[in-house]
Amino acid sequence: MERWIIRRTANREKTSDIDNSVSETTDEIPSEKPSTSSTSNINKGQDKRKGKTPQYDQSSKHRKYQEEFIKYGFTSFTINEKQHPQCVLCSEVLAHESLKPVKMKRHLQTKHPSHADKPIEFFRRKEGELQDQKQVLTRQTTISTKAQMASYEVAYLIAQSKQPHTIGETLMKPGAVTMSRIMHGDKMARELETVPLSNDTITRRINDIANDIKCQLIDRVKGSKYALQLDESTDISNSAQLLVFIRYSFAGKLQEDMLFCTVLDGTCTGSDIFTKLDTKIREEGLSWDQCVGVCTDGAGAMLGKRKGLKARVLQVAPHINFTHCIIHREALASKALNPELSSVLQTAIKIVNYIKTRPINARLFSTLCNEMGSEHEALLFHTEVRWLSRGKVLNRLYELRDEVRLFLIESESQLADHLTDPDWLANLAYLSCIFERLNLLNLSLQGPNTNILVLSDKIDAFTRKLERWAVRVDGGSVEMFPELEEFMEENELSVDNVKVMITTHLRGLVAHFKKYFPKETAPQRYDWIRQPFTATGDHLSSDMEDELLELSSDRTLQTSFGSTTLDEFWISVANEYPVLSKAAMDVLIPFGSTYLCEKTFSALTYIKNKYRSRLWVEDDLRVAISGIKPRMELLCSKKQAQVSH
Numbered sequence: 001m002e003r004w005i006i007r008r009t010a011n012r013e014k015t016s017d018i019d020n021s022v023s024e025t026t027d028e029i030p031s032e033k034p035s036t037s038s039t040s041n042i043n044k045g046q047d048k049r050k051g052k053t054p055q056y057d058q059s060s061k062h063r064k065y066q067e068e069f070i071k072y073g074f075t076s077f078t079i080n081e082k083q084h085p086q087c088v089l090c091s092e093v094l095a096h097e098s099l100k101p102v103k104m105k106r107h108l109q110t111k112h113p114s115h116a117d118k119p120i121e122f123f124r125r126k127e128g129e130l131q132d133q134k135q136v137l138t139r140q141t142t143i144s145t146k147a148q149m150a151s152y153e154v155a156y157l158i159a160q161s162k163q164p165h166t167i168g169e170t171l172m173k174p175g176a177v178t179m180s181r182i183m184h185g186d187k188m189a190r191e192l193e194t195v196p197l198s199n200d201t202i203t204r205r206i207n208d209i210a211n212d213i214k215c216q217l218i219d220r221v222k223g224s225k226y227a228l229q230l231d232e233s234t235d236i237s238n239s240a241q242l243l244v245f246i247r248y249s250f251a252g253k254l255q256e257d258m259l260f261c262t263v264l265d266g267t268c269t270g271s272d273i274f275t276k277l278d279t280k281i282r283e284e285g286l287s288w289d290q291c292v293g294v295c296t297d298g299a300g301a302m303l304g305k306r307k308g309l310k311a312r313v314l315q316v317a318p319h320i321n322f323t324h325c326i327i328h329r330e331a332l333a334s335k336a337l338n339p340e341l342s343s344v345l346q347t348a349i350k351i352v353n354y355i356k357t358r359p360i361n362a363r364l365f366s367t368l369c370n371e372m373g374s375e376h377e378a379l380l381f382h383t384e385v386r387w388l389s390r391g392k393v394l395n396r397l398y399e400l401r402d403e404v405r406l407f408l409i410e411s412e413s414q415l416a417d418h419l420t421d422p423d424w425l426a427n428l429a430y431l432s433c434i435f436e437r438l439n440l441l442n443l444s445l446q447g448p449n450t451n452i453l454v455l456s457d458k459i460d461a462f463t464r465k466l467e468r469w470a471v472r473v474d475g476g477s478v479e480m481f482p483e484l485e486e487f488m489e490e491n492e493l494s495v496d497n498v499k500v501m502i503t504t505h506l507r508g509l510v511a512h513f514k515k516y517f518p519k520e521t522a523p524q525r526y527d528w529i530r531q532p533f534t535a536t537g538d539h540l541s542s543d544m545e546d547e548l549l550e551l552s553s554d555r556t557l558q559t560s561f562g563s564t565t566l567d568e569f570w571i572s573v574a575n576e577y578p579v580l581s582k583a584a585m586d587v588l589i590p591f592g593s594t595y596l597c598e599k600t601f602s603a604l605t606y607i608k609n610k611y612r613s614r615l616w617v618e619d620d621l622r623v624a625i626s627g628i629k630p631r632m633e634l635l636c637s638k639k640q641a642q643v644s645h
Contacts, residue, residue: 063099071120072104073112075127088126089115091133147195148639152632154197155205159623162607165206168197208639209630210619216628217257218284220250226286227293227590228259230277231597232268232301235604237613240264242276243604245596247589254567254589256448256596257626259284261604261618270301274312288317293590295323298332325594326455326517327445331387333512334438338504344427345390348397351404351415352379365407374403387442391435398432398483401425422491426484426498433481434505445593451566452592453526456517463513470506473499529566529584533558547580600625 065076065083077086077093085104086093089112098104109116154168173195181189229245246259260280264272281288294313296302302309303324310322337345355361356379369377380396383389397404401419408416418424441462445455469480476495478485488495527535528548537548551557551573561569567588574581603624608617623630 063096065099069099069101069104070123070127072101073108073115073118073123073126074104075130086130087112088123088130091130144194145636147191148636149632150195151197151201152205152209152630152635154195155202156209156623156630156632158202159206159209159620162603162620162624164612165202166199168202169199173197206623207619208635210622212630212635213622213626213628216631217246217259217626218286220255221246221248222285223290224248224250225290225292225585225589227295228277228291229295229591229594229596230273230302231297231594231601232264232273232299233601233604235608235617236610237608240268241601241604241617242273243597243600244277244280245591245600247591249567249571249585249589252568252571253565254449254571255627257628258596258600258622261600261621268301270304270308270310270312273301273309277309278316288313288320291317291320292586293321293323295325295591295594297328297594298324321590323452323590323592325592326452326459327387327442327593327595327598329516330438330442330445330459333509333516334435334442336505336508336512338501338508340501341427341431341505344424344431345394347415347418347424348394348428348431349382351408351418352382352393352397354413354415355379355404355407356381361407361411365403368407369400369403372403374400376400379404388439391432391439394428394432394435398428401428422493423497426487426491426493427501429484429487430481430498430502433483446595448596449565449567450592450595451588452590453530453566453587455592459513459517460519463510463517466506466510466513470503470510473502473506478502526587529570529587532580533561543579544583547577551577551580 062082065085069075069085070088073088074085074094075088077084079093082096083099084093084096085099087107092107094103094107098107115122154172158165158168158172173192177189177192180192226246226248229247230243232240232242235241240263241261242264243261244259245256247254247256249255262276262280264276266272278288294310296309300308303322305311313320313322355365362378365379366377376396376399379400380389380393382393405416405419408419441458444458472478472480473495476499478488478495478498484498487493488498524535525539528537528540532548533552537545540548557569557573560572564572567585570581570584570588574585600621604617604621607620607624608615
């Protein structure tokens, strides 16, 4: 053992003597020779004595670029935190292991022999030009990415404003470039010119945005209960468009959005509508088992008991509740008129058409209204299919009755006799008042995020008011009809002249409203949903009644009940009272009207007009009306940025 220790010590001393002798002769070793472990240590010691940065990094085990390498025509290019040599003449990037003078010199002499003898200033100038090219490339890449994002945002604005796709390159882009050039100069104007806004580009962008919105919608709906609202209409190209909206629970609220809009080929029977609806629902991965209600209009193809959509849907999902649109039912009930009032309405329409259908009469009547200082200058056409048309037409005619009478007298029309008859004008005043009240009811039934309970309460309240008004008119009071009361006072007419006619009409309205809105056998059936802290649940099951008793005793929930909507409240208690919440949402989720479909058909008519009759309208329509925001960054990340050219 002692001999072994002595031998190891001697070897170490011998090795130390050799290292010292080598370090004394380091100036004679050329730097171009391949480095070994000993020469590496020698070079490091020499660099430390001369104050230079070592070529080899001991800590990271990576070679480092030195400024003197520029004489071989190479600069530094960093890849993954490693320095690589890059030729300033051909821009070629060599491997990290080539960061050696001998390899860089070999590249210069073999690939660029004509520049091998150039001075160092020449290579520095080439290095500056290369750096400028890198900056331009980086700037162009940044501009392309920003231009792509701007293109998507502009396409989103175009779709939401329901404008043609060509408006991007014909108006928006030239306008933005012109304003930028005036406000900020040519440099920023040239950058705006790189934004791609051609017709085809905007179309693709809108399609991408619509698909992203649809994907978000389907992800939200899957696995949760939903309700449908659907209607069918014909567009400018005589194509039958089936429009379907969906309501679902998301983020603690009930959300509404367009599920799809598709063309019905051929006939539009209940079987055709069901086939298209069933196919679309299955394609999106939805299930009929999760659907709790369907709301449509009263057409035979929709609510037919044998061959309608309702019959076909109930075959696959018997649990679904069908609802006839409350607004459509209100419009049907409002059409009840006795013969005397119907004659007044038809005569009023004839007077309007006599003036409006002749351009010369319309211009002369407008001039007469201006000369008399009237509030309005024209009458309104009557449209049978529009809910508010009758009320607006009659109200405008009554307000301009003096101007219309003078115009008809000058035109020598026999229709002027009606406007000089006090009884006829009294009937017109009454029709103007009652249809104005009906219009207010119709407007209160419209709007998003409505439910059957709220709409039914409004109908019930109006029916009770009609009954009360009939009693008041029997007593000789017409104060609830201000225009009629004012006219009777001005002309010193007695209420007895119109009392029978008005009471007959009001009671007829009551009968029609009760026909289209039959009262439930138990009006208090859903009081526990409206007022869970005061209503009793005697008619509920034992589990629901027990949960209702627990909920009604929770004073914390009672405090928050008044500050939220019904759907938000019942969604918030789903975890704590699941049975009660599920039963409440089965009532609140279904649509009460087809208002969203009717509103969207108006947007469809604006988007798909005679100038864009070949447009496939679903994507534009979805982006225009959807409340879901597209994920622009995600869309851009899937595309390669290209500037306009």
